[in-house]
Amino acid sequence: MAATEEEQLKSELILNELKTRHRTKDIVDVEEERIKVVIFTCGKNRYAFYGADIREIIPKCDISWVPCLPEYLPGLINIRGDIESVIDIRYFLGEEKTGKGTSLIAMAVRGDFRSGVMIDTAEMGLAPECGTNKLPEPPPVPKEEQTYSGPINLLLFSVGEVFFGIDADQVTEIAAYTGEKGEDLFWFHEEMGYGNEKLSYHSPTVITIRVNGISPYQVIIDAMEDVAEFNSNDIRIFPALLEPFSLLKGMWGILPWRGNMVLLVDFQRLGRKRALKPEQT
Numbered sequence: 526m527a528a529t530e531e532e533q534l535k536s537e538l539i540l541n542e543l544k545t546r547h548r549t550k551d552i553v554d555v556e557e558e559r560i561k562v563v564i565f566t567c568g569k570n571r572y573a574f575y576g577a578d579i580r581e582i583i584p585k586c587d588i589s590w591v592p593c594l595p596e597y598l599p600g601l602i603n604i605r606g607d608i609e610s611v612i613d614i615r616y617f618l619g620e621e622k623t624g625k626g627t628s629l630i631a632m633a634v635r636g637d638f639r640s641g642v643m644i645d646t647a648e649m650g651l652a653p654e655c656g657t658n659k660l661p662e663p664p665p666v667p668k669e670e671q672t673y674s675g676p677i678n679l680l681l682f683s684v685g686e687v688f689f690g691i692d693a694d695q696v697t698e699i700a701a702y703t704g705e706k707g708e709d710l711f712w713f714h715e716e717m718g719y720g721n722e723k724l725s726y727h728s729p730t731v732i733t734i735r736v737n738g739i740s741p742y743q744v745i746i747d748a749m750e751d752v753a754e755f756n757s758n759d760i761r762i763f764p765a766l767l768e769p770f771s772l773l774k775g776m777w778g779i780l781p782w783r784g785n786m787v788l789l790v791d792f793q794r795l796g797r798k799r800a801l802k803p804e805q806t
Contacts, residue, residue: 534791536692542673543778545672563576566644578634584629588600588611589601592788602630608761639764677754678693678754678755679751679752680732681749683750684714687788688786688787690788695735697735701731705731710731731743731744739796775795
């Protein structure tokens with residue numbers, strides 16, 4: 526049954542608004558007569574991209590890790606305010622990873638595909654006997670969805686070296702951790718894929734989450750970083766390549782903040798998923 530206006534999560538409404546804006550930016554340049562190529566090395570071999578598919582070559586930059594992504598998706602990069610996914614193409618080419626790592630990222634765009642691709646070196650070239658390089662028509666714009674545009678209060682915190690943010694309206698209580706026991710406290714830690722990784726909690730804090738229709742539950746976090754009001758314009762959507770994985774873990778948006786990428790998590794979405802788990806096992 527479709528959610529009513531009252532039942533629909535605020536994060537879903539903001540996400541709909543951000544996606545509506547994002548569609549207006551998807552303009553693709555088409556080169557008709559000859560195909561330029563970008564020749565690149567990856568591992569021990571040379572390969573090539575269609576030149577029209579590569580928007581720019583970016584020097585090596587910091588890649589922000591996102592929980593629970595497959596091995597071929599190392600994370601996110603921030604390119605002049607645009608948040609982009611990154612693909613480790615070695616995974617598909619069968620090239621071995623080297624300890625030195627890659628030095629460049631090729632920003633690839635074709636149709637509705639858009640992502641950075643990790644490569645070693647790059648140079649321009651021209652393919653012999655080139656034909657045309659017509660790109661497919663863009664996908665139809667989905668029907669208009671209900672959106673939300675306005676301020677949102679976010680509580681920002683960290684777990685390990687990763688920054689997260691949640692809607693402050695979902696938090697009913699904040700208290701210092703005093704040694705309480707219970708697996709439920711570390712449920713978020715496990716849900717985000719930290720597994721058995723040992724983390725140092727510098728300023729452990731327990732927050733109580735309010736979930737509509739479900740009993741409140743507690744989660745332990747590391748240091749609280751800030752509680753502040755942000756505008757929906759400050760929030761970026763997850764790149765399309767990462768969104769299916771991020772939404773499974775309740776992560777619906779990204780907030781560039783003080784040089785960091787804050788992963789926005791909807792604890793109501795996670796809480797509903799958590800409540801359903803016993804019935805599914």
